[in-house]
Amino acid sequence: MRTDQKADTQAVRTALESQGVKYALASFVDMHGVGKSKVVPLSHFEQMVKGSELFTGAALDGVPQEVNDEEVSSHPDLSSATVLPWNKEVVWFASDLYHKGQPFEACSRGILQRVTEQAAQMGYVFNLGIETEFFVLKDGPDGKPVPTSERDTLAKPCYDVRGYLDSYGYLDELVQAMNDLGWDVYSFDHEDANGQFETDFMYCDGLKMADRFIFFRLMANELARKRGHFATFMPKPFKDRTGSGAHYNMSLADSKTGKNLFEDKSDPAGLSKLGYQFIAGILKHAPAICATIAPTVNSYKRLVRRGSMSGFTWAPVHISYGTNNRTNMLRIPLGGGRVECRAVDMSCNPYLAAATLLAAGLEGIREGLDPGAPHVENMYHYSENELHERGIRYLPRTLGEAVEAFEADPFSKQVFGELMFGSFVNFKRQEWTDYHNHVSEWELQRYLKFF
Structure with a gap:
């Protein structure tokens, strides 16, 4: 020492x-x-x-x-x-x-550090903010999970004040703990599903934010358990409600001055050329990246057009980017200066998710890639023919598709290294196989007495 x-x-x-x-x-x-x-x-x-x-x-x-x-x-x-x-x-x-x-070599945190070192060699600091969506639930009389508040029953509960007030004790303890740790929470709310909440806190360098995300999941659940409840980070616990995303808000800063290099006030969306190149790199490798940012079978039940009482799910289904348009995988929020990936969900390993997104973005910069024109229209309204005519690809629609894309793209092994690449592919392929071998309640209800 x-x-x-x-x-x-x-x-x-x-x-x-x-x-x-x-x-x-x-x-x-x-x-x-x-x-x-x-x-x-x-x-x-x-x-x-x-x-x-x-x-x-x-x-x-x-x-x-x-x-x-x-x-x-x-x-x-x-x-x-x-x-x-x-x-x-x-x-x-x-x-x-x-x-x-x-x-x-196969340490998740080390994998992210290797990519952030690549960014540092290019003169960049990777800054990251993560929006944490999650459910706080309890076991109902029949053993099925229900919201902790009996009043949290609205068909469209997003931003509901009563739902927030009924969970005030828990949310206050969680937010105060986050602020005592120096995380600077600037907003939190009741989200679009019953029992679902979101906390937004200040961005920081990517490694520190990934550390905080790991600790957040631990803390949110432990504080819920004190009350006889539980927090879940399952991407889609209820088929007719929105899922829990973990939107990654990303930017690069100058390592010497700290200046945000994604900010350009002269651009209509407020994003610099560097930011657009970053977007293009992610779009290039999006199918492979999807395996790390949406890493479970359940993740792909969130990445659908419809499936909530609000109509659309707010989750992306296409490999596309746009300005302040939440129907794209990548969004340039109002004011610019950052890129938001909306396909990431709360089940991700934040180190691996950040590593693949950052590595792809850096490749886009090195190669001077162009993402094309942004999509400002509602992407959910496109028909299959219209998508084909415009050359718009779907994100993988199952974990199986995502793992195949991950394995087929040489980029994946470059980021993960040989050991973690092999382990990840083997485990996720087996997870997909196990899911298909499972006989679900839906199958029993549909087929048991059908013939």
Whole structure:
């Protein structure tokens, strides 16, 4: 351990002890973005920082190892120290995986760091804001999930004040915790489905935002559990309601000046040439990217035209971009200066989702790609013939299609590396197979006594 790192470690430990912290979590994520860790008393904090805690990768999804391989170790990022708002005796660290003393190729966080380093070499800082949509539910009398408020029954509950007030205690605790952590929440609301909410907080660099997203899912669920409820980040829990997106709002800043390089007031949409090239790169690789930003079977039940009481779902179905038009995969919000990807959902591994989007955008810049004219029309109204005539492609419509596109595009392996690429493809292909082998309630109702 370097002298300066040793001093930093001692300073962090002293500060944590003064706050009454007893235990530390050097938390890394599996393929799904679910946190994993051992619990280390602060008396062994220095050893933990050096990677004392070992993990058998073969016991986890997406940590590609055989049972006979040497374990991986978690190395905490000291700058990410987060004391749990619901348990002040425990501190959480976002951590990187190492193997044999070197960064582990298939570490999700490391994959994003490799791409952000590419951006840095080009003179850019990747800034990211994520809109977090989620449901807060409880088990109903019949065991099926229902909203926590008995009044949350409107056909169109979006922005409903009563729905917000009925969940005030939970939402207030969540937002206060986020603000106490320095996340700067500037808005939150009742979303378009019963029991669904959204929080919006200030953007930051992409790696830090991905860390915060991981912690947000943990915190939102733990605070709900205190009340006998649960938070779900399933993309589409109810077939007749909107799903939960995690819209990625992306921009590049000058690494020296911090200036937003996507902003151009002379452009009608407020986006620079660099921003349009970034869009073009994402559109080029959109089918492959979809496997990482919509990574579950259920994700593709969100990416449909209709399926909510409000009529349209607000989720994209085409590989397209537009200005302030929510029917496109990529949107330039009012005022410009950023690019929003609306196909990302709350089940994503935020590191892998950010890595693929950023890598594709950087490719668009390097190659000077042009995304063509933006779509300002309602994309949902196009017929199949009209889409074909205009050369507009669909996003993958199933996880199976997305995984095939991911595997077929050489870009995917370039971003993920050999180990994670193989592990991701194999796991997701098996997930799709398992889904098809399952006999659903819909099939029983339709076919059991049909013939």
